[in-house]
Amino acid sequence: MRKDVRILLVGEPKVGKTSLIMSLVSEEFPDVVPYRAEEITIPADVTPERVPTHIVDYSEAEQTDEQLFQEISKANVICIVYAVNNKKSIEKVSSSAARISIFSLVPLILVGNKSDLVEHSSMETILPIMNQYSEIETCVECSAKNLKNISELFYYAQKAVLHPTGPLYCPEKKD
Numbered sequence: 001m002r003k004d005v006r007i008l009l010v011g012e013p014k015v016g017k018t019s020l021i022m023s024l025v026s027e028e029f030p031d032v033v034p035y036r037a038e039e040i041t042i043p044a045d046v047t048p049e050r051v052p053t054h055i056v057d058y059s060e061a062e063q064t065d066e067q068l069f070q071e072i073s074k075a076n077v078i079c080i081v082y083a084v085n086n087k088k089s090i091e092k093v094s095s096s097a098a099r100i101s102i103f104s105l106v107p108l109i110l111v112g113n114k115s116d117l118v119e120h121s122s123m124e125t126i127l128p129i130m131n132q133y134s135e136i137e138t139c140v141e142c143s144a145k146n147l148k149n150i151s152e153l154f155y156y157a158q159k160a161v162l163h164p165t166g167p168l169y170c171p172e173k174k175d
């Protein structure tokens, strides 16, 4: 049995990484957030899988690439967050997945935040990226603002670590 799970959120500035973490913790959408949330630990007894879970934020505004690489190497699962209404942030998902998979073989979860702002789903754009990287465990659309799929997102992340489904090693992928 694992002793804990460490979840890292990465993604373009302003996609809502910090808001997602704060929404999970306070169960309401924060109007104002710092660039980077303090690392939080959710005690085992309130997580679905009964394992203490650390949630780690990243902000380009406050952290260096070096610090990002350190966090990537410590994480057990990485959520690549984009905003469903921000095309550029969706386009960056693929290169983030590529860069992370050079350093790390941890499962990745694609998180499309701000679903409250659009009518259509981003899945059509995201599915080809999912198929390209075996590390990507799943994708989820959510909204920090109306609290949609927030606890699900962190549950999927926990589950990806505790019950991995993908191959642990995928030789043809590392070019």
Ligand code: GTP
Binding pocket: 011, 012, 013, 014, 015, 016, 017, 018, 019, 020, 030, 031, 033, 034, 035, 036, 058, 059, 060, 061, 113, 114, 115, 116, 117, 142, 143, 144, 145, 146
């Ligand atoms: P950096 O720390 O700069 O990398 O940004 P971030 O990814 O942490 O984004 P942050 O949480 O600071 O949110 C950026 C802006 O998007 C803020 O104005 C939030 O209020 C807003 N926002 C975050 N999540 C949502 C959401 O689900 N829906 C809507 N409508 N706005 C959101």
Ligand code: MG
Binding pocket: 017, 018, 019, 034, 035, 036, 037, 057, 058, 059
């Ligand atoms: Mg932030």
